[in-house]
Amino acid sequence: MDDKKLIREIKRLKKEKNAILLAHYYQVPEIQDLADFVGDSLGLSQQAAGIRAGIIVFAGVHFMAETAKILSPDSKVLLPDPEAGCSLADSCPPKEFAAFREKYPDHVVVSYINCSAAIKAMSDVICTSSNAVQIVNSFPAGQPIIFAPDKNLGGYVNQVTGRDMVLWNGTCEVHDILSAEEVIRLKWDHPDAKVIAHPECKAQILALADFVGSTTALLQFTMKDTAQTYIVATETGILHQMRKASPQKEFIIVPADRTCSCNDCPYMKLNTVEKLYLCLKNERPEITLSGELIQKARRPIERMLEISTKVRISQ
Ligand code: 13P
Ligand code: SF4
Secondary structure: OOHHHHHHHHHHHHHHHOEEEEEEOOOOHHHHHHOOEEEOHHHHHHHHHOOOOOEEEEEOOHHHHHHHHHHOOOOEEEOOOOOOOOHHHHOOOHHHHHHHHHOOOOOEEEEEOOOOHHHHHOOOEEEOOOOHHHHHHOOOOOOOEEEEOEHHHHHHHHHHHOOOOEEOOEOOOOOOOOOHHHHHHHHHHOOOOEEEEOOOOOHHHHOOOOEEOOHHHHHHHHHHOOOOEEEEEOOOOHHHHHHHHOOOOEEEEOOOEOOEOOOOOOOHHHOOHHHHHHHHHHOOOEOOOOHHHHHHHHHHHHHHHHHOOOOOOOO
16 A cells, blocks of 8 residues: 555544554654644653543653553554664663662652653652653652662752752663754854754753753744854654744754664664554554552552642652
């Protein structure tokens, strides 16, 4: 089947099965354009929390589909490619993390949503890149905190909040290899451009950025800001929405080095239009989790959703 026919079939199946398609900004443009909602991790969780039943097709990676299942356990949650994992989530195995946590009994655990359901179940509260500062600041200033699994985001939050959180040593393989030297070179070539960066990037890149934020925050910044050119330090998928929203502006992606374009997340890009079609048609691969794990992992995610609308909570 050619792509046009596949897209027609996906639209037909979606309607026939009353399925909701949620897509992350790092998906290929064709999938983003088919989605009922495209967003960052927080926006996608908020959407999933509002769905009561039926079919959710999650065009993203495994931990995102898992989160949707936790928030909407009566829905059938499908992921087009079951191999769509995440290096950051994989960098934090539950057994090792449990031992790490035991070394800090007086610490609360704030976990970035890019982790497995088992890690979520061991956490006090979850955060995303768009609310990490707000979530951490919801704890009293003297509260000791473990932040997992992203040491780059954790380091950034430490810097913004003045905290000294204990950081798990994990990184995103896509953001962590982007090159600060390339940012400097691009700034030299485009002196009027603004640098915008996702907080999963290394501190050297964040120090060069005019704006740091989640994928949604980066997109919104480029829509409101007056610059004409942006040097973008994140995954390539977001450029689709940036170009759609501001066709007159120029967006230059920061590479890992001059020979490679490694900014495509190899896990996000495992989902293809064809796999999306097959997933809708066959209603699999399906995400399944035990009732016990859903219950344990749900509380810290709900706590995040509550805090995201409040300013402060008491411990
Ligand atoms: P956000 O969706 O919070 O911007 O995070 C990006 C990411 O790496 C998702 O895996
Ligand atoms: Fe994981 Fe990084 Fe891919 Fe996001 S971009 S899914 S953090 S590997």
